[in-house]
Amino acid sequence: MAPMNDLLLTRTENRVAIVTLNRPDVLNALSVELMDRLIEAMEGFDRDPSIRVMVLTGGDKVFAAGADIADMAQASVVDMMQRNNLARWLRIKAIRKPIIAAVSGYCLGGGCELAMHCDIIIAAESAKFGQPEINIGVMPGAGGTQRLTRAIGKFKAMEVILNGRFLSAQEAFDAGLVTRVVTKEQCLAEAVRLAEQIAQRPPVALQLAKEAVLAADEMSLSAGLEYERKLFYSLFSTDDQKEGMKAFLEKRKATFQGR
Numbered sequence: 001m002a003p004m005n006d007l008l009l010t011r012t013e014n015r016v017a018i019v020t021l022n023r024p025d026v027l028n029a030l031s032v033e034l035m036d037r038l039i040e041a042m043e044g045f046d047r048d049p050s051i052r053v054m055v056l057t058g059g060d061k062v063f064a065a066g067a068d069i070a071d072m073a074q075a076s077v078v079d080m081m082q083r084n085n086l087a088r089w090l091r092i093k094a095i096r097k098p099i100i101a102a103v104s105g106y107c108l109g110g111g112c113e114l115a116m117h118c119d120i121i122i123a124a125e126s127a128k129f130g131q132p133e134i135n136i137g138v139m140p141g142a143g144g145t146q147r148l149t150r151a152i153g154k155f156k157a158m159e160v161i162l163n164g165r166f167l168s169a170q171e172a173f174d175a176g177l178v179t180r181v182v183t184k185e186q187c188l189a190e191a192v193r194l195a196e197q198i199a200q201r202p203p204v205a206l207q208l209a210k211e212a213v214l215a216a217d218e219m220s221l222s223a224g225l226e227y228e229r230k231l232f233y234s235l236f237s238t239d240d241q242k243e244g245m246k247a248f249l250e251k252r253k254a255t256f257q258g259r
């Protein structure tokens, strides 16, 4: 475990990496430094063969209240373009291993966009999702207009983005943004439990399945189906496919090696 004053805490157990945003005084506002630490940690776990799934959380009070407003309050358009901080979000999009968000409390602006970069969202009943950038004179900039619209549809997304309305955990679940709603006490444990289950699956198949699902947002149906078919066939070059199917026929549990 990293020291408590660290911006980002990480620990690993049972092939799962648990990454915790840790700026509670400012509701985990995503400063440039915190984002750099987060991306470096996630890329490290993505390369580490002993890790198969990541869980991202902000603790049990807040997930993240967005980009750090103090960092950009005085910036000009040229400052923003030169810093180009939002470009680094592409590195989170490029993470190949599954990421589960465990969301309690506020999950706003860049915080909501960060949760939407994850693959599964477990929400505590206390979670509040929103894109309130409109209230501070701007709009979402790290994918909110695109990912929220794809997740919950144009008409609900418009109210959230144009009027800065927060969605409760239950509303977010009903709208399709959240995978499961649990109590605050269960939130991280439930995300870790799910991560540990997924970590038992064959890693290469996990990676390609994640890639194929994400491709659904980028491709036409016929191109996506063709892409899926090629990825499916390619898994027949892995030892894990041979082991998985052999174990099924022998009525035993498969042991996957990630090869």
Ligand code: CAA
Binding pocket: 025, 026, 027, 029, 030, 065, 066, 067, 068, 069, 070, 106, 108, 109, 110, 111, 113, 132, 133, 136, 139, 140, 141, 142, 144
């Ligand atoms: N950036 C910087 N500081 C923040 C912050 C943020 N996004 N959100 C909260 N804080 C700070 C507050 O300034 C406050 O600091 P002080 O104690 O030093 O005054 C501390 O966190 C606690 O916040 P509040 O006193 O405001 O707490 P509250 O319970 O009254 O309200 C809240 C909670 C509704 C979440 C409110 O803090 C809020 O509206 N925060 C901003 C939300 C927002 O606009 N997010 C979008 C940011 S822009 C963005 O994310 C762009 C993008 O797409 C990448």
